[in-house]
Amino acid sequence: MTRMKLAELLAKKSGKRMRKVFSDPKKNGVTRKPGSEIVTDLDKEINTFVIEQVHKHFADDDLVTEEAEAEDRPGTFRWFVDPIDGTDDFVWGIPLFCISIGCADEQGMLFGIVYDPVHDELFTAERGKGAFANGKKISVSKRQPPELLLRFAGRGYSEEAQTEDRNLCDALDPLFKKQRYLGTAALMLCYVAAGRGELLTLTGTTPWDSAAGSLIVTEAGGRVTNFAGTPWAPDDHTIMASNGLFHEDLVKRISDR
Numbered sequence: 001m002t003r004m005k006l007a008e009l010l011a012k013k014s015g016k017r018m019r020k021v022f023s024d025p026k027k028n029g030v031t032r033k034p035g036s037e038i039v040t041d042l043d044k045e046i047n048t049f050v051i052e053q054v055h056k057h058f059a060d061d062d063l064v065t066e067e068a069e070a071e072d073r074p075g076t077f078r079w080f081v082d083p084i085d086g087t088d089d090f091v092w093g094i095p096l097f098c099i100s101i102g103c104a105d106e107q108g109m110l111f112g113i114v115y116d117p118v119h120d121e122l123f124t125a126e127r128g129k130g131a132f133a134n135g136k137k138i139s140v141s142k143r144q145p146p147e148l149l150l151r152f153a154g155r156g157y158s159e160e161a162q163t164e165d166r167n168l169c170d171a172l173d174p175l176f177k178k179q180r181y182l183g184t185a186a187l188m189l190c191y192v193a194a195g196r197g198e199l200l201t202l203t204g205t206t207p208w209d210s211a212a213g214s215l216i217v218t219e220a221g222g223r224v225t226n227f228a229g230t231p232w233a234p235d236d237h238t239i240m241a242s243n244g245l246f247h248e249d250l251v252k253r254i255s256d257r
């Protein structure tokens with residue numbers, strides 16, 4: 001089995017568990033992390049399940065996951081896993097969350113899988129082969145100024161990430177009359193890839209939030225950088241993913257703010 005096929009199977013299996021627990025929230029314990037971040041028992045369960053399954057098939061692969069310590073295995077493949085992206089939505093009963101699984105090799109992101117179990121929507125991309133939603137090719141929107149534009153946004157939990165996001169609104173509001181904070185970075189990236197908005201900005205982002213979705217956006221024809229305009233890399237803490245038609249203008253507005 002290829003790594004990508006395995007990731008797809010794990011995403012679907014984990015999604016089934018999410019649907020079950022979401023319909024019976026009493027079965028799911030919630031713990032507060034330092035600050036305002038929370039984690040559920042199901043986050044931890046899926047995190048462990050994915051790590052075990054990946055190592056069963058590819059013992060040397062390295063995993064960077066939200067709910068476990070980073071590994072340091074000798075292989076050239078590195079996985080980035082967010083077991084439930086949109087934990088707050090999940091806990092508050094909002095049906096918008098997903099599992100995000102990306103994998104990189106020495107040349108960069110190799111594939112990305114994002115699965116939204118409530119809407120049964122599976123976003124996939126493999127380097128050089130395009131992006132898909134449930135097997136149908138997707139591409140970014142063609143809207144650009146002065147048309148009406150929509151920006152998705154997310155902010156990290158640190159003070160710095162919150163302030164940076166507030167500043168962004170001042171810089172970008174003149175262009176984007178529609179703003180959406182959906183609470184799940186990976187799905188918002190996929191929505192940009194599918195042309196459901198023109199931009200996503202994230203402050204305080206992490207590799208597990210953004211790795212899979214970043215490839216899905218670029219394979220759908222979009223552009224993904226940090227706020228300085230450099231191609232996004234997993235250790236960047238900011239990300240902007242756009243349809244690529246006015247990305248330079250966006251970088252300039254952000255750097256001039």
Ligand code: IPD
Binds near residue numbers: 066088153157182209
């Ligand atoms: C969060 C979501 C949110 C983003 C936060 C992330 P989680 O992930 O992706 O949209 O703004 O920075 O931490 O905690 O639900 O896995």
